[in-house]
Amino acid sequence: KSKETRKCGAIQYAKHTVSLQANHDHSAQSFEIGGFLYILVVSYSRNGRRGIDSVIYRFDGATLARYQSVATDGAIDATYFVIKGERYLAIAQHYGDRTSLKFRVKSQVYKWNGQKFVYFQSLSTTGAHAVESFAIDNENYLAFANHYDTSYSTHS
Numbered sequence: 001k002s003k004e005t006r007k008c009g010a011i012q013y014a015k016h017t018v019s020l021q022a023n024h025d026h027s028a029q030s031f032e033i034g035g036f037l038y039i040l041v042v043s044y045s046r047n048g049r050r051g052i053d054s055v056i057y058r059f060d061g062a063t064l065a066r067y068q069s070v071a072t073d074g075a076i077d078a079t080y081f082v083i084k085g086e087r088y089l090a091i092a093q094h095y096g097d098r099t100s101l102k103f104r105v106k107s108q109v110y111k112w113n114g115q116k117f118v119y120f121q122s123l124s125t126t127g128a129h130a131v132e133s134f135a136i137d138n139e140n141y142l143a144f145a146n147h148y149d150t151s152y153s154t155h156s
């Protein structure tokens with residue numbers, strides 16, 4: 001039980017199990033900042049609504065507690081990355097209730113301000129299904145896997 005396991009509606013870590021709010025949670029991303037473990041639970045929908053927040057939890061070695069919410073709209077995946085000491089979360093959003101364009105919902109990037117993640121930038125995506133960060137020759141990139149925009153012939 002000392003390793004992380006995935007369970008719908010719960011996170012089990014280091015012999016601790018914590019029940020989480022039951023949304024249509026699609027993925028989780030863990031990362032460490034300042035000696036604390038954080039887990040972003042990426043929420044796609046709740047009660048048929050997609051314009052809901054995803055939640056960041058913080059584990060202090062004894063308890064896992066809700067730390068922060070970030071605004072998301074049909075979120076489906078996330079990646080944590082660091083550029084020149086600055087920490088970011090990129091969240092792929094698949095389908096939006098907050099926009100009339102539905103699958104053309106913009107994906108979000110949040111930046112750590114020393115205390116919490118704050119909105120940094122929106123990126124145009126089309127039914128995004130995944131996001132990944134990577135570097136080539138010390139240049140950093142974000143790649144989004146676009147999935148659908150009224151047809152399956154969209155470009156990533």
